[in-house]
Amino acid sequence: MPARKPPARKRAAPLEKYREKRNFTKTPEPSAKVARGQGNSFVVQEHHARSLHYDFRLEMDGVLVSWAVPKGIPEDTAAKRLAVHVEDHPLDYGGFEGVIPEGNYGAGRVSIWDKGTWEPIGKDWKKQYASGKLKFVLRGSNLKGAYLLARMKDDTNWLMRKLDDKDIPVRPDVKLDRETPDFISPQLARPVPNVPIGEGWLHELKFDGYRLIAVRKKSSMKLFTRSGLDWTDKFSGIAKRLAAISKKDFVMDGEAVVFDGKGRSSFGGLQSALQAGDQEHIEFVAFDLLHLDGENLRDLPLSMRVERLKKLVPEESGAVRRSKVWPSSSGKELFKQACKTGLEGIISKSASGRYHEGSRKDWVKSKCRARQEFVVCGYTPPKGSLPAFGALVLASCEHGKMVPRGKVGTGFTEASRRKLLKLFQTIPTTEVPFRTKEPGVKWIKPQLVAEIEFAEITRDGSIRQGSFVGMREDKEAKDVQLDPLQITSTKRGKINVAGIPITHPERLVYPDDGISKLEVTKYYERVGPMMLPFVKDRPLSVLRAPDGISGSSFFQKSFSNFLPEHVLQQDLEDGSTVFSIRTLKGLVSLAQFGVIEFHLWGAKLPAPEKPDLLVWDLDPDPDVPWKEVLGGAFLTRDCLAGLGLETEVKTSGGKGLHIVLKTKRTLEWDEAKEFTKAVANIVAEHNPQRFITTASKSKRKGKIFIDWLRNGRGATCVAPWSLRARPGASVSMPLNWEDLSEATAAGFTIREPSSIPSEWKRIKPQTITKAMLRNVGL
Numbered sequence: 120m121p122a123r124k125p126p127a128r129k130r131a132a133p134l135e136k137y138r139e140k141r142n143f144t145k146t147p148e149p150s151a152k153v154a155r156g157q158g159n160s161f162v163v164q165e166h167h168a169r170s171l172h173y174d175f176r177l178e179m180d181g182v183l184v185s186w187a188v189p190k191g192i193p194e195d196t197a198a199k200r201l202a203v204h205v206e207d208h209p210l211d212y213g214g215f216e217g218v219i220p221e222g223n224y225g226a227g228r229v230s231i232w233d234k235g236t237w238e239p240i241g242k243d244w245k246k247q248y249a250s251g252k253l254k255f256v257l258r259g260s261n262l263k264g265a266y267l268l269a270r271m272k273d274d275t276n277w278l279m280r281k282l283d284d285k286d287i288p289v290r291p292d293v294k295l296d297r298e299t300p301d302f303i304s305p306q307l308a309r310p311v312p313n314v315p316i317g318e319g320w321l322h323e324l325k326f327d328g329y330r331l332i333a334v335r336k337k338s339s340m341k342l343f344t345r346s347g348l349d350w351t352d353k354f355s356g357i358a359k360r361l362a363a364i365s366k367k368d369f370v371m372d373g374e375a376v377v378f379d380g381k382g383r384s385s386f387g388g389l390q391s392a393l394q395a396g397d398q399e400h401i402e403f404v405a406f407d408l409l410h411l412d413g414e415n416l417r418d419l420p421l422s423m424r425v426e427r428l429k430k431l432v433p434e435e436s437g438a439v440r441r442s443k444v445w446p447s448s449s450g451k452e453l454f455k456q457a458c459k460t461g462l463e464g465i466i467s468k469s470a471s472g473r474y475h476e477g478s479r480k481d482w483v484k485s486k487c488r489a490r491q492e493f494v495v496c497g498y499t500p501p502k503g504s505l506p507a508f509g510a511l512v513l514a515s516c517e518h519g520k521m522v523p524r525g526k527v528g529t530g531f532t533e534a535s536r537r538k539l540l541k542l543f544q545t546i547p548t549t550e551v552p553f554r555t556k557e558p559g560v561k562w563i564k565p566q567l568v569a570e571i572e573f574a575e576i577t578r579d580g581s582i583r584q585g586s587f588v589g590m591r592e593d594k595e596a597k598d599v600q601l602d603p604l605q606i607t608s609t610k611r612g613k614i615n616v617a618g619i620p621i622t623h624p625e626r627l628v629y630p631d632d633g634i635s636k637l638e639v640t641k642y643y644e645r646v647g648p649m650m651l652p653f654v655k656d657r658p659l660s661v662l663r664a665p666d667g668i669s670g671s672s673f674f675q676k677s678f679s680n681f682l683p684e685h686v687l688q689q690d691l692e693d694g695s696t697v698f699s700i701r702t703l704k705g706l707v708s709l710a711q712f713g714v715i716e717f718h719l720w721g722a723k724l725p726a727p728e729k730p731d732l733l734v735w736d737l738d739p740d741p742d743v744p745w746k747e748v749l750g751g752a753f754l755t756r757d758c759l760a761g762l763g764l765e766t767e768v769k770t771s772g773g774k775g776l777h778i779v780l781k782t783k784r785t786l787e788w789d790e791a792k793e794f795t796k797a798v799a800n801i802v803a804e805h806n807p808q809r810f811i812t813t814a815s816k817s818k819r820k821g822k823i824f825i826d827w828l829r830n831g832r833g834a835t836c837v838a839p840w841s842l843r844a845r846p847g848a849s850v851s852m853p854l855n856w857e858d859l860s861e862a863t864a865a866g867f868t869i870r871e872p873s874s875i876p877s878e879w880k881r882i883k884p885q886t887i888t889k890a891m892l893r894n895v896g897l
Contacts, residue, residue: 133182136206140224148219149211154181161237161257162213163192168227175202175279177237177255182207186277192233192262193281195480195630197670202268202279235259236296240288251277256287258296258418264473284420284481285319285471295414300336300368302343303409303417306475308466308482309633310604312614312624314454315467315483320447321421322454325463325484326404327384328376329354329593333361333403335369342375344593356398360439365431370410373403373442383462386570390589405432406442409474417474424474450485454607458487464607479633483625489605490572490588493524494596496552497562498543507536508543511569512560513582514552515601518847518865521552522872524601525581527571530588539590542567568594576605578645580872601870603638616640617647617707619684628667628715629848634869639842640710642869646840647703649875650717653839654706658697658720658727660835665713668844672715683708691727695833699724715844718835721791722784727832729784730791731884734836735799736826738775740819745864747809751823752776752859755802762891765882768859770866772843772851776859777836781884788832790897794887795827797895839879842869853879 134151176183186202240254251270265282340362377388408428432441493513510528514521546564574584613620624637664672677696685705688698721732803810848869855876
């Protein structure tokens with residue numbers, strides 16, 4: 120017989136359980152009062168109780184029906200989150216923020232993370248909810264779109280997922296939210312390796328101009344850059360023309376452009392027109408309508424927004440024109456023609472997609488040539504007959520720090536060189552943002568942004584054959600990151616990395632950072648030659664996240680069904696099964712198979728019983744200052760140096776540091792583990808208030824855990840240069856000791872250049888002698 124579904128949840132008297140769990144003379148939480156009437160509010164509260172979780176609440180029948188979501192509300196369709204159904208809360212709880220005192224149920228700080236309105240999907244939604252399924256649409260500040268809550272076998276455990284925008288039904292009589300028109304952060308596009316195919320896409324040409332958000336409010340017409348700067352005066356001609364197209368309030372997304380004699384948008388032509396005050400030749404191309412006559416249109420599908428835009432901007436030519444839209448079947452051909460005629464490329468958008476402010480998840484760009492913005496950090500002295508300066512020193516801003524991207528010395532006129540030099544001389548600085556071998560650099564404050572066209576990004580992360588296009592006054596330096604993909608391929612078939620075919624190269628592995636599977640595999644291709652000497656022939660444990668880090672992830676120590684190409688697997692004498700790699704193809708093959716993190720044994724095959732790599736993992740409590748972690752690393756280094764042992768250091772890719780010791784295979788596992796424990800204890804004795812060597816989390820508050828447990832047989836440590844499955848795509852980065860003091864708690868990421876530190880090449884395996892063992896008390 121088929122398994123019976125759990126019965127529908129039976130409610131006690133409204134808010135009875137809520138009342139039973141609280142003493143309202145001791146907690147500031149709202150009393151148990153059922154509201155009258157029907158509302159549609161929702162709230163998400165960040166709750167720092169015994170462990171951080173998020174409370175998700177939907178207004179139904181005068182109460183807030185509530186779930187506790189340990190890992191946060193999913194914001195990506197690949198994510199699936201456990202949501203534990205808890206007692207209903209009073210409607211007043213939706214506005215509660217504060218601290219629930221110790222000794223009370225749910226003690227800890229509560230703050231509102233998001234709030235807004237919700238709408239069920241389907242007329243019979245109450246019946247569906249009673250049976251354990253609820254589809255709904257959220258309209259909040261952070262959360263927007265369709266969601267699903269589905270009850271699992273346990274009556275209290277539900278599964279929460281974000282649905283695709285196409286799952287949101289659109290009724291002809293849909294009631295739109297009312298709002299006052301204002302600046303809206305524009306939706307952005309991420310680069311993709313191939314033009315998207317299949318149904319559901321709309322394609323447009325990519326224009327070479329300034330992105331503008333046009334806001335008409337009553338009789339006022341304002342134009343804003345993508346970062347919110349008011350550029351109405353700069354584009355006064357466009358403002359005047361847009362003000363005349365309608366007396367209704369609106370917010371429009373588009374681009375200011377100047378077309379050349381061949382009908383191509385020209386950024387250089389636009390800058391020349393602005394400098395000359397030539398407003399007549401600057402045109403506005405509208406491609407989206409976000410607000411009209413007091414109504415928020417951003418929750419409508421793109422196809423419906425375009426239809427409404429046509430009524431305001433009916434023509435595809437003229438000083439104010441509508442961007443032409445091509446159907447899904449025309450994408451590849453349109454891209455080929457765009458490249459052939461010298462255009463930048465095309466933009467592809469989901470026809471059913473809502474407008475996601477500031478997001479890159481739903482729009483993609485196919486680029487004909489490598490071109491993007493970089494931060495100008497300095498300039499070199501002029502050479503030969505060049506006036507003003509020789510070249511600009513460039514960087515991108517990755518996780519708040521400047522990462523060098525080489526220099527550019529072509530694409531300037533004599534006049535532009537002199538004009539730029541005057542600008543640079545107004546913002547000199549003595550602070551050097553990064554090390555460089557370039558002599559005589561004049562450093563400036565890293566706040567100016569330039570657009571550069573180039574041939575490619577080299578393995579060390581620098582541009583090759585760069586050419587200056589122009590300055591970008593509309594973009595802030597902090598928003599300039601390296602594009603993960605430089606050009607889009609027109610070839611059919613799978614993309615190969617290191618000879619390995621990559622399936623779903625466009626899949627987002629790090630959704631919030633716009634990092635795709637192709638970028639991950641190319642990263643491992645790039646660092647593979649450095650990484651392999653440390654990974655080759657070692658038993659591995661890998662973390663796989665086939666749907667990206669917002670989806671499910673799991674560790675894998677062996678393969679029972681499918682063994683990826685160029686991966687070797689064998690049984691050890693104790694009957695356990697391990698796998699390893701020997702080549703770059705093996706490394707990339709595992710990345711193709713959804714591997715993000717590589718963790719390695721401290722021993723090599725064919726001698727897995729003899730460790731040759733020992734690690735001390737400094738794992739700090741979140742409250743420990745970074746300088747204390749650095750001090751702990753130096754203290755551990757000095758302790759081992761006192762024994763006559765030379766160590767290496769790397770970041771963990773998280774919040775800690777790893778001290779690494781290469782050893783000759785003279786010890787058994789048990790001896791090696793006892794040695795690492797003894798060293799950890801000696802270091803901890805220097806400052807017992809700061810260090811701890813036991814794994815008990817309850818005792819680690821405000822301390823650094825010196826983790827020596829990674830040195831047992833079968834235990835692993837993350838490999839040098841391995842990515843971590845965390846937002847930001849951090850890397851476990853090897854360093855020289857002399858460079859460690861310059862490292863920050865933010866660490867290093869996938870988009871930073873990598874090299875082998877000299878100490879990691881120089882230091883050879885050392886012998887842990889009997890005298891050393893005696894010196895640590897063994």
